[in-house]
Every structure is written in structure tokens, then in C-alpha cells.
Amino acid sequence: MRVLKLALLAGLSALAIGWGVAASTPYWFAPKQDRKVDIADPELIARGEYLARAGDCVACHTAPGGAPYAGGLGLQTPLGTIYATNITPDPETGIGSYDYGDFERAVRKGLRPDGVHLYPAMPFASYKVVSDADTEAMYAYFMSAVKPVAKQNQPTTIPWPASLRWPLAWWQLLFAQPRDFEAPQSDDPLVARGAYLVEGLAHCGACHTPRGLAYEEKALKEDGSGRFLSGSVLEGWYAKNLRNEDTGLVTWTEEELVTFLRTGRNKRTAAFGSMSDVVEHSLQYLGDDDLTAIARYLKSLPPRPGREQWRPKEDVTTAALRGGDFSAPGAMTYIEHCTACHRLDGKGAPEVYPALAGNSMVFADDPSSLIQVTLAGGRMPSTPGHSMAFTMPGFAHLSNADLAELMTFIRNGWGNHASAVTEADIARMRKEIAHKPVHYAPEAAQ
Amino acid sequence: MRKSFLIAGVALIAMAGSAAGWVATRAVPDAPPAASFAVLDAEKNEVGRYVVPADKDIFAQPNADEIIYGKRLLADTARLLPDNVGAAMNCNSCHLLDGKIDAANGYINTVNFYPRVMPRAGKEVDLETRINGCFQRSMNGRPLDREGREMKAMIAYMEWLRQGVAKEHRVDIVNAGPVDESLIPDPDNGKAIYAQKCAACHGVNGEGMRDQFGDIIFPPLWGDESFNIGAGLARTYKAAQFVKWAMPPAMHLDGQLGQGGVLTDQEAVDVSEYFTHMPRPDFAPKVNDWPNGNKPKDARY
Numbered sequence: 200m201r202v203l204k205l206a207l208l209a210g211l212s213a214l215a216i217g218w219g220v221a222a223s224t225p226y227w228f229a230p231k232q233d234r235k236v237d238i239a240d241p242e243l244i245a246r247g248e249y250l251a252r253a254g255d256c257v258a259c260h261t262a263p264g265g266a267p268y269a270g271g272l273g274l275q276t277p278l279g280t281i282y283a284t285n286i287t288p289d290p291e292t293g294i295g296s297y298d299y300g301d302f303e304r305a306v307r308k309g310l311r312p313d314g315v316h317l318y319p320a321m322p323f324a325s326y327k328v329v330s331d332a333d334t335e336a337m338y339a340y341f342m343s344a345v346k347p348v349a350k351q352n353q354p355t356t357i358p359w360p361a362s363l364r365w366p367l368a369w370w371q372l373l374f375a376q377p378r379d380f381e382a383p384q385s386d387d388p389l390v391a392r393g394a395y396l397v398e399g400l401a402h403c404g405a406c407h408t409p410r411g412l413a414y415e416e417k418a419l420k421e422d423g424s425g426r427f428l429s430g431s432v433l434e435g436w437y438a439k440n441l442r443n444e445d446t447g448l449v450t451w452t453e454e455e456l457v458t459f460l461r462t463g464r465n466k467r468t469a470a471f472g473s474m475s476d477v478v479e480h481s482l483q484y485l486g487d488d489d490l491t492a493i494a495r496y497l498k499s500l501p502p503r504p505g506r507e508q509w510r511p512k513e514d515v516t517t518a519a520l521r522g523g524d525f526s527a528p529g530a531m532t533y534i535e536h537c538t539a540c541h542r543l544d545g546k547g548a549p550e551v552y553p554a555l556a557g558n559s560m561v562f563a564d565d566p567s568s569l570i571q572v573t574l575a576g577g578r579m580p581s582t583p584g585h586s587m588a589f590t591m592p593g594f595a596h597l598s599n600a601d602l603a604e605l606m607t608f609i610r611n612g613w614g615n616h617a618s619a620v621t622e623a624d625i626a627r628m629r630k631e632i633a634h635k636p637v638h639y640a641p642e643a644a645q
Numbered sequence: 646m647r648k649s650f651l652i653a654g655v656a657l658i659a660m661a662g663s664a665a666g667w668v669a670t671r672a673v674p675d676a677p678p679a680a681s682f683a684v685l686d687a688e689k690n691e692v693g694r695y696v697v698p699a700d701k702d703i704f705a706q707p708n709a710d711e712i713i714y715g716k717r718l719l720a721d722t723a724r725l726l727p728d729n730v731g732a733a734m735n736c737n738s739c740h741l742l743d744g745k746i747d748a749a750n751g752y753i754n755t756v757n758f759y760p761r762v763m764p765r766a767g768k769e770v771d772l773e774t775r776i777n778g779c780f781q782r783s784m785n786g787r788p789l790d791r792e793g794r795e796m797k798a799m800i801a802y803m804e805w806l807r808q809g810v811a812k813e814h815r816v817d818i819v820n821a822g823p824v825d826e827s828l829i830p831d832p833d834n835g836k837a838i839y840a841q842k843c844a845a846c847h848g849v850n851g852e853g854m855r856d857q858f859g860d861i862i863f864p865p866l867w868g869d870e871s872f873n874i875g876a877g878l879a880r881t882y883k884a885a886q887f888v889k890w891a892m893p894p895a896m897h898l899d900g901q902l903g904q905g906g907v908l909t910d911q912e913a914v915d916v917s918e919y920f921t922h923m924p925r926p927d928f929a930p931k932v933n934d935w936p937n938g939n940k941p942k943d944a945r946y
Binding site for chain 2: 521523525531532534535536538539540542544546548551552575576578585586587589590591592593595596597598599601626629630633
């Protein structure tokens with residue numbers, strides 16, 4: 200009995216201390232900055248707009264069909280839905296009453312003016328390295344150039360007690376320590392600029408870096424472990440490995456990368472899934488210098504040992520298919536449903552239909568994207584660089600057995616080589632697609 | 646002691662059994678049942694269902710090699726039959742996806758349609774003649790030997806595609822979807838639409854696009870390598886039917902090619918008027934067409 204009482208007491212005091220520490224972080228861990236920003240400076244506003252594009256704030260803080268930055272997009276977590284908030288300068292429902300310190304603390308430190316901690320669904324762990332000057336510019340832009348919209352924020356659907364926010368302070372203490380941007384060792388100033396964007400505003404790691412059990416990114420920057428940007432699965436899309444290694448980007452040239460980031464396509468590949476949105480809402484607006492910086496930085500990420508190169512095997516597929524030999528498992532299904540666009544040589548049509556031959560998304564370590572895009576189809580982003588954006592139809596009407604054979608064929612055709620895809624993989628993805636989260640606030644859904 | 650072991654054993658087996666049962670009854674998600682079309686008799690009563698067969702079923706046919714050869718000839722005509730093809734065109738350029746798609750010049754009913762009387766010829770034509778018509782007009786080429794291996798293979802493919810639907814019955818699909826033929830075409834608007842919605846694939850000058858081997862990816866829409874003036878597609882409204890329902894591909898998340906349904910009738914008529922009236926090869930035997938009159942209003946000669 201005594202022991203139980205003691206244990207209870209200990210538990211309660213631990214909880215109290217835990218809460219106390221959490222409640223105090225606004226004062227020592229994430230103190231508020233005191234600084235004046237000239238929000239009327241047109242130059243600052245223009246730069247802020249560009250940076251907000253780079254940060255892709257609009258992607259999360261806008262509901263489909265809704266007013267820009269008025270919030271409402273739901274981000275799914277296993278515990279419930281978190282809605283991005285209204286960040287228009289409306290004083291009642293938005294951030295109109297925020298001074299610079301409030302804004303800075305929310306964006307870089309994940310803390311609301313009322314001391315409430317934000318969920319890491321808001322990528323403050325990445326924004327942490329954004330410079331003061333850039334944060335000021337964004338503040339000026341949001342305060343002066345974004346149209347205020349009166350729209351109440353949507354509460355999360357996370358049930359009590361998981362909805363208590365103070366434990367988030369501990370998450371922040373553990374996984375979002377204050378840090379400044381450290382430029383990587385390089386003589387090329389573009390590499391440093393690229394690192395700054397990739398780690399910070401562009402938050403590529405939020406999707407492309409694997410996450411741990413606590414939803415933390417396993418690396419927030421290149422740290423020699425090879426984990427940064429090494430590929431991660433979200434909502435059944437595999438945001439592929441972006442390191443300069445075999446199944447990553449070693450087969451890409453800098454130029455191909457820049458073209459892809461600006462237009463969502465290049466001669467070999469095309470964006471789909473959430474990457475299509477990233478290009479459409481963010482990357483297409485960046486200058487060539489910044490896109491080149493991003494590309495050069497990614498190409499500078501060292502390969503992990505043994506993964507320096509990717510060599511295709513000999514292509515026997517093109518000759519077989521052109522010669523009418525469709526006997527390989529999966530070949531006839533490919534001929535029937537895919538050749539009209541991706542062609543006998545697996546090269547597609549430049550800038551219209553992506554190639555499957557030599558395309559690193561096809562032979563990626565994880566076939567999720569390949570399976571999902573084939574089942575559900577995909578849309579390229581539309582950008583001013585191209586008069587038309589194309590859509591790949593979905594093939595969910597093919598059986599699991601046919602699709603597994605087909606995927607395995609593609610992953611090992613035309614010189615590609617990668618693991619086989621099984622019927623169970625296809626069935627799992629069907630389930631995932633059927634239970635896809637709906638990214639709408641309830642009122643925006645109708 | 647013994648007894649409790651027994652009970653535990655029975656309980657364990659029961660649990661394992663029900664777990665296995667639960668797993669087995671949970672359906673593994675797979676493809677929905679195949680879509681099918683009604684098979685109609687002469688009075689339009691439904692007498693059965695038709696499912697578009699999968700190409701891999703061909704392997705089970707006694708004449709699989711012949712069918713596959715026919716299928717390849719239809720898809721890769723210019724490469725495999727250079728002596729008979731004058732245009733940079735395959736049969737699949739207009740008969741999309743080996744003639745398996747509704748409203749894109751399918752072959753599903755073709756074998757059952759022939760022989761029949763055609764107004765353009767003014768007499769009864771059989772399937773071989775019809776195919777050779779497309780060789781001479783749409784492909785701007787030379788007819789195939791009616792008894793040759795190539796002709797037989799193409800027809801063997803179409804015969805397989807029919808899936809045994811009786812001669813007097815029809816699968817409920819159309820060769821081409823409807824377009825309002827009373828619309829007056831505006832070729833200037835057609836030119837603008839061409840630039841926005843077609844040129845990305847068919848080329849700024851209608852020249853199409855070829856792959857590394859010189860094979861056709863996107864067929865030309867005009868010029869020396871296009872279909873000649875005697876082709877059905879040289880007629881504005883016939884072309885508009887195709888353009889409206891089958892072009893452009895890769896527009897939607899559904900449909901075998903994500904094709905069609907982007908342009909309004911007016912836009913389809915405008916763009917068709919524009920590209921069909923661009924320069925293209927002549928067709929000398931045109932003088933023999935429509936011997937009994939009844940020339941359609943969009944005929945080119």
C-alpha cells in the first residue's frame with residue numbers, strides 16, 4: 200500500500216515537473232525577440248513574398264478552393280487531424296495582432312503568443328535556420344500584402360488527453376533545439392545557399408528524410424550519418440532518396456534537376472503526388488539561381504559507402520518488345536496498357552510522358568510511389584513553362600497479380616534493376632488509397 | 646493437471662482457428678469486376694455482356710502467333726510494313742489502343758459489320774477492301790495482298806477481339822461519339838486551340854514527334870507525312886468526332902488513355918477545320934468516290 204502511494208506521488212510530481220518545465224519554455228527555451236520591422240518597406244515586402252513562396256506556406260495554410268493563407272487544410276496524424284491556421288493579417292481570426300516577435304516565435308520556434316506549443320506538422324524544426332532578415336521580410340509581407348480574411352480556426356480532432364499541448368514542449372526540447380544555419384564546407388557559395396534553402400524554408404527534409412517513432416526527422420541537416428534526405432514514405436508516396444547516390448540522384452545532372460524543380464518535369468521524369476503540389480505552389484516561383492543552388496547542394500550530398508554509382512544492366516527489353524517477344528512475365532500487360540504512352544523502349548516522350556527506363560523513381564528502394572501512381576494515376580503540376588500538363592490514368596482495374604508482375608517487369612526492364620513487387624504490396628496500397636485522408640476542413644469539403 | 650493442459654490446448658486451437666478464420670474472411674482488396682458492355686440483337690435487346698479481353702489471353706489461343714503478329718502490325722504499321730505505308734502513321738494512330746476503346750474507332754464490332762454497302766464506294770465492300778481503303782487513304786500507301794499473311798493476321802486479331810459475339814449481334818459501343826454538325830467552323834479559333842491543346846504533342850507545325858529509332862510517337866496532323874485528302878479524317882466533322890472524344894490523351898485519371906472530353910463541340914469543329922485544311926497529300930482515285938451522289942457536306946472533293 201505504502202509503495203503504491205509512493206509510486207503515485209512520484210508519478211504526480213514527475214507530471215507536475217514535466218508540466219512546469221513545459222510551461223516555462225516560452226521564457227528560456229523560446230524567448231520572444233524584441234525588434235521593429237518596417238512593414239511598409241516595399242522592397243522588404245517583395246522579398247518576403249518570394250520567401251513565403253520558397254517556404255510553401257500557402258500549401259498548408261490554404262484549404263482547397265479557399266482564400267490564400269486563410270487556413271483550413273487538415274493534416275492527418277494517427278491521433279487525429281490538425282488544421283493549419285489562418286495566417287492572414289485579420290486581427291480577430293488571423294495573425295493581424297502579432298508583433299514581429301510573435302510571428303518569429305511561431306514560425307521558427309513553434310510557439311503561439313499565448314504560450315501554446317505548436318504541433319510539428321508546422322515545419323518550424325526546419326524554419327529554425329531561416330535568417331532574421333528573411334523572417335523579417337516574411338513578416339512584412341504577411342502584415343502588409345496578404346489580404347486579411349476573417350475565418351475562425353478549426354480545432355484539432357485529437358481526443359483528450361492526447362490533445363493536451365504541453366507535452367509538445369518536451370518534443371520541442373528533444374527534437375527542435377535552437378540552432379543556427381551552418382554553411383557546409385565548400386568553395387562554392389551556391390552550395391551554401393542551396394543548403395540554406397533545402398534545410399530551411401524549402402523544408403525538403405520534412406518529406407524526404409525518414410522519421411523516427413516520435414515523428415522527428417532523423418536528421419535535420421547533413422550530419423555524416425547519411426540519413427538526411429535519404430527517402431521517406433508519406434501517405435503511400437515515397438519521397439525518394441535525394442542524396443547523390445545509386446537510387447538517389449546520382450543518375451541526374453544538375454541541369455535535369457533544375458528543370459524538374461522549375462517545371463515538374465524533365466526528359467526522364469515528371470512530378471506527381473505531393474511533389475506536384477510543391478512544384479506548383481512553391482518551386483516554380485524560385486529564381487534560376489536559387490534552383491541551381493538547391494540542385495548543386497543536393498548533388499554535393501555524399502553517397503553512403505558502397506552506393507556511389509548506379510549502373511544499368513544490359514537492356515534486352517527494348518529489342519525483345521520491338522521484335523514481338525512478349526513472353527516475359529508482365530510484358531504483355533505492359534504492351535496492352537502502357538506502351539501507347541511509355542513506349543516499347545520505355546523512354547516515353549520527352550516532357551510529355553516520363554521514361555520508365557533509367558528513371559530513379561522506378562527503381563527506387565521503396566516501390567510505393569510506383570505502385571500508387573500506377574493504381575491511382577497522377578497529374579503533373581501546371582507551370583507557365585509548358586502549355587499543357589498531362590495526367591496519367593489510374594489502373595486500379597487490373598488485378599493484383601497482373602500489377603505485381605507488371606511492376607516487377609518495369610523495375611527490371613530496359614536495364615533497370617530492383618526488388619520484385621508482390622501481390623501483397625499491391626493489396627496493401629489499395630487499402631492505403633481507400634483510406635486516404637481527406638485534406639479538407641469539414642466546411643471546405645462541401 | 647492433464648485436464649487443464651487439455652483445456653488450454655483446446656482453447657489455443659480454437660483461438661488460432663478463429664484468428665485464421667477472421668483473416669480468411671477479411672477480403673484482400675483487389676480489382677473490381679471487369680467493366681462490360683451490353684451485346685444487342687437487331688431490335689436492340691440485350692442478349693449478353695461483352696468484356697474487352699486482356700491481351701495476355703491471346704497466349705491461350707491456338708493461333709496465338711498469328712493474332713500477336715496482327716496486333717503488332719496494327720500498332721507498328723509504318724515500321725513493319727514500310728512498302729505499304731506512305732504516311733508517318735500506324736493503324737493505332739486513329740484506332741486507339743488496338744481498337745479496344747469506345748468512341749475511338751474500335752474494332753470490336755468490325756468483323757461483324759462486313760461485308761456491307763458503303764456509300765463512298767457505292768457498292769458492297771468486304772473487310773479486306775475496307776482495310777485496304779485505310780491503307781490507301783489514311784495511311785497514304787498501297788493496298789496489302791488480300792490473301793497475304795499480313796492481311797490474315799490483322800483480321801485474326803479483329804476476329805479474336807470479337808470474342809465470339811454472333812454475326813447478327815452488336816456490342817453496344819460506337820466508332821465515334823456525336824458532334825453537332827450544324828456548327829459553323831471558325832478556323833482562326835481552331836488555330837489558337839491547336840497551339841494551346843495540340844501542339845505540345847503534334848508539333849508546332851503539325852509535324853508530330855518521333856523516337857530514337859525514328860518511329861512515330863505522335864503522328865503528324867498535316868504535311869506530306871499525314872493522311873491524304875481521301876481519308877475519312879480529312880472531313881471536318883468526322884475529324885471533330887474523333888478529336889472531341891479521343892483527343893487529347895492523358896487528360897484524366899480515368900479512361901484507358903485518359904482521353905477526350907476536353908473540348909466543346911464548337912472547339913472540336915474549329916480545330917478540326919483548321920488542321921484538316923492544312924496542306925496534305927492528294928488522293929488520285931478520289932474521282933471514283935460517291936458514284937451515286939449523297940456526298941456528305943464536309944467532303945473535300
